Amino acid sequence: MNWVPPDVLAVTGASLAVLLAKIPFLGPMAAVRVGLVGDDFIINPTYAEIEAGELDLVVAGSPEGVIMVEAGANQLPEQDIIEAIDFGYEAVRDLIEAQRNLIAEMGIDIVQETAPEVDLTLLNFMSDRATGFG
Secondary structure (H helix, E strand, O other), rough: OOOOOOOOHHHHHHHHHHHHOOEOOOOOEEEEEEEEOOOOOEOOOHHHHHHHHEEEEEEEEOOOOOEEEEEEEEOOHHHHHHHHHHHHHHHHHHHHHHHHHHHHOOOOOOEOOOOOOOOOOOHHHHHOOOOOOO
């Protein structure tokens, strides 16, 4: 069978579920697995392709960029890893765009999380009483 590990698919699914539920968060986000079989990078390789390949890399990202990388590799050059991350992030951007398009087609507004208010009381207290602070 050509089974694909579901973990990275679940990241994208969870992001879409949060958007559909109108829960504020810093999304959308997505994740993909990148494999390297021969000279070709593969998005979301099967278990067999991962086993046969030289790389098992997970890339998660938001619209702002890559937020997490996890990898197992067989002594690959640094440049190959960088190219794999870039290749994976392109797919992440496509998945983010697909989520945005689906949400827009459904007429749902993406609810962005607002930044918390910063209480400066402690910082001001320490700045007034200690040197090298603030």
